[in-house]
Amino acid sequence: MKAVVCVEHGPPEKLVVKDVPTPEPGRGQVRLKVEAAGVNFPDTLIIQNLYQFKPPLPFTPGGEAAGTIDAVGEGVEGVAVGDRAVVMTGNGCFAEYVIANRAQVVPIPAAMPSDVAAGFIMTYGTSHHALKQRARLQPGETLLVLGAAGGVGLTAVELGKVMGAKVIAAASTDEKLALTRDYGADETINYTDANLKDEIKRLTGGKGPDVIYDPVGDRFAEPAFRSIGWNGRYLIVGFAGGNIPSLPLNLPLIKGASLVGVFWGAFTQAEPAVHRANMAELLEWYGAGRLRPHVSKRFPLSEGPAAIRWMMDRKATGKVVLTA
Numbered sequence: 001m002k003a004v005v006c007v008e009h010g011p012p013e014k015l016v017v018k019d020v021p022t023p024e025p026g027r028g029q030v031r032l033k034v035e036a037a038g039v040n041f042p043d044t045l046i047i048q049n050l051y052q053f054k055p056p057l058p059f060t061p062g063g064e065a066a067g068t069i070d071a072v073g074e075g076v077e078g079v080a081v082g083d084r085a086v087v088m089t090g091n092g093c094f095a096e097y098v099i100a101n102r103a104q105v106v107p108i109p110a111a112m113p114s115d116v117a118a119g120f121i122m123t124y125g126t127s128h129h130a131l132k133q134r135a136r137l138q139p140g141e142t143l144l145v146l147g148a149a150g151g152v153g154l155t156a157v158e159l160g161k162v163m164g165a166k167v168i169a170a171a172s173t174d175e176k177l178a179l180t181r182d183y184g185a186d187e188t189i190n191y192t193d194a195n196l197k198d199e200i201k202r203l204t205g206g207k208g209p210d211v212i213y214d215p216v217g218d219r220f221a222e223p224a225f226r227s228i229g230w231n232g233r234y235l236i237v238g239f240a241g242g243n244i245p246s247l248p249l250n251l252p253l254i255k256g257a258s259l260v261g262v263f264w265g266a267f268t269q270a271e272p273a274v275h276r277a278n279m280a281e282l283l284e285w286y287g288a289g290r291l292r293p294h295v296s297k298r299f300p301l302s303e304g305p306a307a308i309r310w311m312m313d314r315k316a317t318g319k320v321v322l323t324a
């Protein structure tokens with residue numbers, strides 16, 4: 001089979017696309033024939049050995065794929081050959097076939113296209129868990145989303161609206177902000193030009209947002225936190241901007257505000273029943289047409305390295321996927 005292989009750590013240009021043996025599922029595992037694989041920010045880090053999980057070389061990147069189960073190992077229950085599914089494996093998905101443990105398999109509705117499914121579970125799953133369980137976002141509250149046109153950011157905008165919030169979207173270009181408007185953002189901030197803290201204050205009448213969703217970190221976190229409202233919840237989602245920022249601890253004190261960590265992958269392991277209920281709710285909303293997953297670009301598997309480069313260069317909006 002064809003696979004994108006990381007033979008030495010480094011930028012995407014060091015990846016090679018080559019033929020490797022097709023893997024066989026072991027006990028408790030399934031094999032998925034990959035139709036589409038989602039590109040996620042951790043893929044940009046894992047190939048550079050900068051991610052918390054460090055698979056031994058050589059390895060195939062790609063944490064999320066959709067397709068059809070084509071082989072099942074011993075002892076697997078509840079899924080069968082021919083089932084359509086998404087698998088969340090951490091790596092191995094930028095290939096024609098991938099092996100997944102049974103627990104990493106999420107069945108998908110027959111009507112969900114593979115390229116949509118390949119980018120759905122992690123992005124929507126993260127934002128839904130963040131807004132629902134971690135922030136307890138309430139109808140009528142104000143939600144500020146940073147990096148709002150990105151993979152997880154755009155889903156936070158969309159889910160914020162579904163959950164009845166007023167949404168302020170912040171991103172780096174007017175094109176990205178136009179996309180967030182299309183997904184329901186009530187107000188926008190271009191944080192390349194604007195004074196972020198002043199703009200947030202202006203758009204909230206001085207009160208500040210109730211919830212801030214931050215997948216970017218870096219230089220945006222402190223001015224954003226300084227603008228948060230009383231009883232605010234600041235969701236720490238990721239650090240796509242590069243630096244992990246520090247915050248003076250007097251700030252949460254004077255705002256009566258909370259810093260709230262979000263780690264969706266660990267949540268799915270620690271609270272599987274809540275995770276399943278979340279997924280059921282998201283798939284119900286999708287089935288009812290309340291969510292419109294945005295796949296902005298598709299690359300063939302052979303151009304997997306270019307897809308990762310596209311994301312690293314901040315060109316991606318919504319989801320980027322590799323297609324078989």
Ligand SMILES: NC(=O)c1ccc[n+]([C@@H]2O[C@H](COP(=O)([O-])OP(=O)(O)OC[C@H]3O[C@@H](n4cnc5c(N)ncnc54)[C@H](OP(=O)(O)O)[C@@H]3O)[C@@H](O)[C@H]2O)c1
Nearest residue numbers: 041147150151152171172215237238239240241262263264
């Ligand atoms: N905590 C969790 O459970 C969890 C789950 C999924 C993802 N994440 C994290 O969330 C973050 C975003 O993931 P994603 O898949 O949404 O990525 P993405 O699609 O690339 O979006 C990231 C956004 O960050 C902004 N950004 C600012 N500086 C950047 C830089 N130097 N390089 C790249 N982007 C930059 C970009 O928006 P602008 O150009 O508008 O600034 C971009 O749209 C990552 O750190 C990821 O690891 C965390």
